[in-house]
Amino acid sequence: MSFFKNIFSKEKKETLDKGLEKSKESFFGKLSKAVAGKSKVDDDVLDNLEEVLVASDVGVTTTLKVIDRIEARVAKDKYVGTDELNKILREEIAGLLSETNIGNETDFVIPDIPKKEGVKVPYVLMVVGVNGVGKTTTIGKLASQFKKKGLKVVLGAADTFRAAAIDQLQVWADRTDVPIVRQEMGSDPASVAFDSLKSAVAQNADVVIIDTAGRLHNKVNLMNELTKIKRVMQKVVDNSPHDVLLVLDGSTGQNAFEQAKQFTKATEVTSLAVTKLDGTAKGGVVIGISDQFKIPVKYIGVGEGIDDLQVFNKVEFVDSFFK
């Protein structure tokens, strides 16, 4: 029985366990096969383990790092059963996640931004990511969670490239009963972001979430657009955005790595949300991306429902993944 069960809410744990079901099944099945019939950790076992990690979308670089650590820890040819190997693997992966995911957050909180000349300053969260990864849904879920915490939220529809994106954000604004700042399709995204921040300040809002367009096919445009949005936002709130959250679809495995690479080249990404971890066996992507890009995973999506976004907690994640 796991010690962590006592710390975290039962409901959250159940959703996480269920969300990671496919990743776990596939991981465990393969892990058991990797050591089946073996009585010691030899090159064969390490090779098999490497294959399992790569197949779980942990990524080659991170996989090799984990294998090296296990090799350094377990004396070659020493007897190690599945349970013990699993325990060692779990400890090494938890250690790896700890290098980037320093805190152990369990709740939707945002830092307080000091007042400026006596006026409340909202926390500015800019959300980036390509279309279809679950960006709008994540923004909606975040708005709902922050609101539940008693925070005043404003949404900014700065993805003006497609009318559907604005309309979809409007749907979430209505659903969560949160004000939204929007303009016509095709209007300047930076202007929408500027208006959103002005509106948030005027309304004494605690947090403003800015949706942006994620057209990766033209990296220079993307970079220019995000840079301009930031520059214009800083006219209203110093040092904004306080967080640039990149949303990645966990079910796309290696594609998510590629997107992380492109976005980190285009702008400074300060945190990650990995969505759609339910229904995929590629949960290992969380471990690899966080390790390779040295960016903390802040949120994970484990379902389509409004409450199916969780604050990423490395202890819970590893506990659930390896249970």
Ligand SMILES: Nc1nc2c(ncn2[C@@H]2O[C@H](COP(=O)(O)OP(=O)(O)OP(=O)(O)O)[C@@H](O)[C@H]2O)c(=O)[nH]1
């Ligand atoms: N199963 C599951 N589905 C999710 C999750 N997050 C988002 N989705 C679904 O993914 C689909 C795409 O999500 P959107 O929020 O529309 O994606 P987007 O990135 O904003 O894409 P555009 O609106 O096309 O820009 C929707 O059907 C969501 O319900 C998740 O964690 N799990």
